[in-house]
Amino acid sequence: MATKPTPRVRVPTQAKPGELIEIKTLISHEMESGQRKDAAGKVVPRKIINKFTAAFNGKTVFEADWNPAISANPYQSFFYKAAESGEFTFTWKDDDGSDYVASNKLTVA
Amino acid sequence: MILKSVEKTRRETLAMAAIAGLAAILAPRLSLADEQAVAAEIKKLYGDKKFESGKIKLDVPEIAENGLVVPVNVDIESPMTDADYVKSVHVFAEGNPLPAVVSYRFTPACGKASASTRMRLAETQNIVCIAEMSNGKLHMAKANVKVTIGGCGG
Numbered sequence: 001m002a003t004k005p006t007p008r009v010r011v012p013t014q015a016k017p018g019e020l021i022e023i024k025t026l027i028s029h030e031m032e033s034g035q036r037k038d039a040a041g042k043v044v045p046r047k048i049i050n051k052f053t054a055a056f057n058g059k060t061v062f063e064a065d066w067n068p069a070i071s072a073n074p075y076q077s078f079f080y081k082a083a084e085s086g087e088f089t090f091t092w093k094d095d096d097g098s099d100y101v102a103s104n105k106l107t108v109a
Numbered sequence: 110m111i112l113k114s115v116e117k118t119r120r121e122t123l124a125m126a127a128i129a130g131l132a133a134i135l136a137p138r139l140s141l142a143d144e145q146a147v148a149a150e151i152k153k154l155y156g157d158k159k160f161e162s163g164k165i166k167l168d169v170p171e172i173a174e175n176g177l178v179v180p181v182n183v184d185i186e187s188p189m190t191d192a193d194y195v196k197s198v199h200v201f202a203e204g205n206p207l208p209a210v211v212s213y214r215f216t217p218a219c220g221k222a223s224a225s226t227r228m229r230l231a232e233t234q235n236i237v238c239i240a241e242m243s244n245g246k247l248h249m250a251k252a253n254v255k256v257t258i259g260g261c262g263g
Contacts, residue, residue, distance in 0.1 A: 062214070069209065076225070
């Protein structure tokens, strides 16, 4: 891989109690499917992000298991019902064992 | 970015075209086999349980020009309270070499059982979405996507 995957997350910084907010995430990753062959006819080994987790104040709120059918530079959006102020932690797990983490604060008032 | 490393000679391109032609002839039979692959995956998860229709809004384009990036949005009708919420959602593609696409696990904190991502599709095919509710009920929805250029790096 040329560069380290960079996560990009879009979360509102403020929300009203009970407000439904949409969280949009994107991470740069080639998501090599393990199905493709190179010019020499050899299978390019699989290397994807296989799991995305979103937690709020340490409690998991949303999880996605990704398979090789997920496009390169995977995008994921989901919703969250704002209840209290705190911090989101987003974790992407790579096949090679590394974790990519991003966090965003949310103020509920 | 993905296709850059796969350089093709003229001969390879012609061979690919021939294979593609052959595949088109065999396609009906192939897609039937893959339908069974999806059915087998679902059976692994939920056994012989019955599926109901409705509640699921599976949003995929009718025609996808580029099979490498096909948006897929699922939206499941549910109050998302502690007593009644959507536990998990699975998306399968019948015509892909590996049928599983994505599995979501929702919690009542989500407020709305809706999620979007982007997937790769090898060919024109059906997308199957199943949702498991917290009360154990299962729902299923299907949608067809026509793919102009397949997304398998060939």
